[in-house]
Amino acid sequence: MKNNLSIVARDAAWGDTAPAPLPDVAWEPPVPGQRRVLNSWNDYMALASRVVGRFHGQFKIGHFDYEHPTRLQPGTPRRLKKPYKATVAYTEWGPADAPVLLCCGGVANVAVRFHYLASDLSDTYRVICMDWLGRGRSGWLASEGDYSLSTYAEQMRQAIVHLGGRPVSVLGSSMGGSAAIEMMAKHRGLVRHLILNDVGPHIPARRRKRRADAIARHYVFRNPSELLRRVGASGKNDGPVSDDIRFNLTFHQTRWSDEEDGRIYRHDVRAMQAYRHGAQRSVVQWHEWKGVHCPVLLIHGMESDALFEPTIRRMSRHKDIMVMHVPDTGHTPLLADRNHIDFIRQWLDGRPPEGREWSVLHAPSREAFPGNPIPFAPMGALR
Numbered sequence: 518m519k520n521n522l523s524i525v526a527r528d529a530a531w532g533d534t535a536p537a538p539l540p541d542v543a544w545e546p547p548v549p550g551q552r553r554v555l556n557s558w559n560d561y562m563a564l565a566s567r568v569v570g571r572f573h574g575q576f577k578i579g580h581f582d583y584e585h586p587t588r589l590q591p592g593t594p595r596r597l598k599k600p601y602k603a604t605v606a607y608t609e610w611g612p613a614d615a616p617v618l619l620c621c622g623g624v625a626n627v628a629v630r631f632h633y634l635a636s637d638l639s640d641t642y643r644v645i646c647m648d649w650l651g652r653g654r655s656g657w658l659a660s661e662g663d664y665s666l667s668t669y670a671e672q673m674r675q676a677i678v679h680l681g682g683r684p685v686s687v688l689g690s691s692m693g694g695s696a697a698i699e700m701m702a703k704h705r706g707l708v709r710h711l712i713l714n715d716v717g718p719h720i721p722a723r724r725r726k727r728r729a730d731a732i733a734r735h736y737v738f739r740n741p742s743e744l745l746r747r748v749g750a751s752g753k754n755d756g757p758v759s760d761d762i763r764f765n766l767t768f769h770q771t772r773w774s775d776e777e778d779g780r781i782y783r784h785d786v787r788a789m790q791a792y793r794h795g796a797q798r799s800v801v802q803w804h805e806w807k808g809v810h811c812p813v814l815l816i817h818g819m820e821s822d823a824l825f826e827p828t829i830r831r832m833s834r835h836k837d838i839m840v841m842h843v844p845d846t847g848h849t850p851l852l853a854d855r856n857h858i859d860f861i862r863q864w865l866d867g868r869p870p871e872g873r874e875w876s877v878l879h880a881p882s883r884e885a886f887p888g889n890p891i892p893f894a895p896m897g898a899l900r
Contacts, residue, residue, distance in 0.1 A: 554742070555741035555742065555745070556741075557740075557741070558740075558741060558773075560741065561741040561744075562896070564764065565768050565894070565899050566893045566894050566895075566896070566899065567893060568761050568765055568768070569765060569768055569769075569894050569898075570892045570893040570894035571765075571892060572636060573892055573893070573894040573895075574892075575610060575636055575639065576608045576609055576610045576635065576639075578607070578608055578609075578654070579606070579608075579645075580604050580605065580606050580607075581604075581605050581607075581675070581676070582602045582604060582605075583602065583604070583605045583650065583656075583672055583675050584600050584601070584675070585600060585601050585602070585603060585658060585663060585668070585671075587599065587600060589665065589667055589668050590659075590660065590663055591662045591663075591665075592660050592661070592662030592663070593662075601659060603650055603655070603656035603657065603658060604655060604656040605647065605648065605650065605655045605656070605672060605676065606647075606648045606654035606655045607628055607645050607646060607647040607648065607676070608629065608631075608635065608645070608646045609644070609645055610635040610636065610638075610643070610645075611635075611638070611640070611641070611642050611643045611644050612643060613643060615641060615642050615643040616641075616642055616643065616685075616686065616865075617643045617645060617680055617681075617683075617685040617686065618638065618642045618643070618644045618645070618685070618686045618687075618865070619647065619673070619680070619686070620634070620635065620645065620647070620687075620688045620693075621646075621649070621673060621687070621688070621689050621690070621693030621696065621697070622646075622690045622692075622693050623691030623849060624649075624691065624692045624728070624732065624788075624789070624792050625652070625732045625770075625782075625784065625789065626649075626652070626690065626691075626693075626770075627648055627652055627653035627654075627769055627784075628646035628647055628648045628653055628654075629646070629653075629765065629766070629769035630646075630690070630769075630851070631646040631688075631852070632765060632769075632853075633762065633765075633851075633852075633883075634852045634858050634861070637855065637862075638858065638861075638862060638865075641862075641866075642865070645676070645680060647672075647676055649669060649672065649692075649693075649788075650664070650668065650672055650788070651664055651784055651785035651787070651788035652783065652784045652785075652788065653769075653783050653784070657785040657787075657788075658785075661787040661788075661790055662791065664785075664787065664788040664791035664792070665795070666692070666695055666696060666699055666795070667699065669692065669693075669696035670696045670697075670699040670700035670703070671700075672696075673687070673696050673700045674700050674703075674704050674707065677707050682707075684707055684708060684709040685707070686708070686710040686711075686712070687708050687711055687712065688712040688714065688852075689711070689712070689713055689716065690714035690715070690716070690852075691714065691716050691823070691849050693714075694713040694714060694715075694716035695716060695720070695800055695802065697711060697713070698718060698802050698805050698806060699802065699805055701805075701808055701811075702802075702804070702805035702807075702808035702809075703808075705808065705810070708811055709811055710811055710812050710813075710814070710865060711809060711811055711812070711813045711814070712813075712814045712816065712861065712864075713813060713814070713815050713816065714850060714852065715816055715817060715821050715823060715824050715848050715849040715850060716823065716824060716849070717824050717828040717829065717832050718800075718801065718802035718803045718805065718806040718831075718832065719799065719800060719801055719802070719803070719828050719831075720800040720823050721799050721822075721823070722796065722799040724822045724848070725795075725796035725798075725799070725800070726793075726796050726797065728796065729793035729796035730793070732789045732792070732793075733786070733789040733790045733792065733793035734786065734789075735781070735782075736781065736782060737777045737778075737779045737781055738779050738780045739779045740779075744767055744771065744780055745763070745764070748767040748770060748771070754820065754821075754846065754847025754848055754849075755846065755847075755849065755851040756818070756843065756845065756846035756850050756851050756854065756879070757846075758851050759882045759883065759885075761883075762853050768899075769783070770782060770783060771783060803831075806832065809836070811837075812837045812838075812839075813837060813839070814838075814841060814861065815829065815832065815838055815840045816840075816843060816850055816857075817829065817840055817841065817842050818847045818848055818849060818850050819842050819843060819844050819845070820845070820846060820847040821846075821847050821848040822847060823848040833873075839864060839869055839873055839874070839875075840873065840875070841857070841860055841861075841864075841874075841876075841877055842875065842876040842877070843876075843877060844876060844878065844879070845879065853883075854879050854880050855880040855883070856878060856879060856880040857877055857879075857880075860875070860877050
């Protein structure tokens with residue numbers, strides 16, 4: 518209790534007091550449509566062919582070699598330190614000569630979290646959605662201590678260099694936004710527009726510790742119901758999204774393991790444990806925030822327990838910021854909603870609505886399986 522009180526006092530001293538009472542962490546929005554019941558992995562894969570098939574053929578999977586510098590290897594003995602490479606994977610949508618939007622998710626997210634947004638924006642943008650090191654289809658680092666916010670900021674910098682080195686627009690959800698703020702403080706001129714999805718220069722330790730306790734362990738899902746229940750619970754604050762959108766996430770966040778005889782998360786559990794170690798402290802980036810000079814779109818889940826009004830007010834001082842409030846949503850908005858994506862498009866295109874703050878309501882649910890005939894993904898693509 519004493520430790521919690523000291524955290525609250527310290528946060529208050531930084532000008533970022535959390536409201537009282539805090540949002541109910543057990544709260545979740547209603548899920549539109551009928552909930553599915555899948556009785557076997559065969560049923561699960563048949564549904565995946567249709568749900569994931571929605572995007573089949575729309576994007577390419579790219580890679581580049583990330584070089585991990587010695588300065589970001591704190592736990593390695595000096596005599597053993599040397600730069601080493603790890604493969605970074607990303608999905609690429611849209612015309613190769615279009616303006617680039619680089620999308621980076623949170624601590625446990627994978628690139629396909631942005632499938633709906635990338636698909637909708639790919640008519641006019643080259644959308645790059647990146648897997649963090651230790652997640653998705655990206656490679657793993659050599660040591661738990663190598664996973665850090667500074668590492669992710671360096672990964673983002675190297676990604677922009679790989680994409681041509683010219684200024685890009687960046688969308689960072691949660692940890693992705695924190696990495697962007699750190700990267701921009703050290704390397705100016707690489708970002709032309711910044712979209713922060715429910716994240717600011719201050720994230721209370723209370724929120725981070727609660728998240729870390731849930732993700733920093735190994736899970737094995739023996740049946741589809743167990744998987745959908747667990748991943749659905751972890752994303753309960755993403756907003757009132759449909760079963761199809763939730764299913765798309767669960768499929769790509771996990772993979773089949775013959776050794777475990779079930780599906781497991783596509784991440785290095787050491788990366789989650791490194792996050793848990795750092796989550797004992799609040800994120801404080803007000804000094805780095807001074808280095809952000811480009812236009813900013815701040816997306817705020819109105820039930821968020823990570824981004825509060827005092828932080829938003831402080832962020833808005835002397836900055837070119839527009840705030841998009843998302844009702845019935847916590848941390849973090851999924852950004853699969855057509856209204857939310859259209860607002861982002863308008864802002865990126867330089868034609869935002871008048872005013873500095875907007876509440877953007879949810880659009881009706883998307884058609885479950887668009888197209889005639891329904892697109893199916895072949896089993897070879899569902900790995």
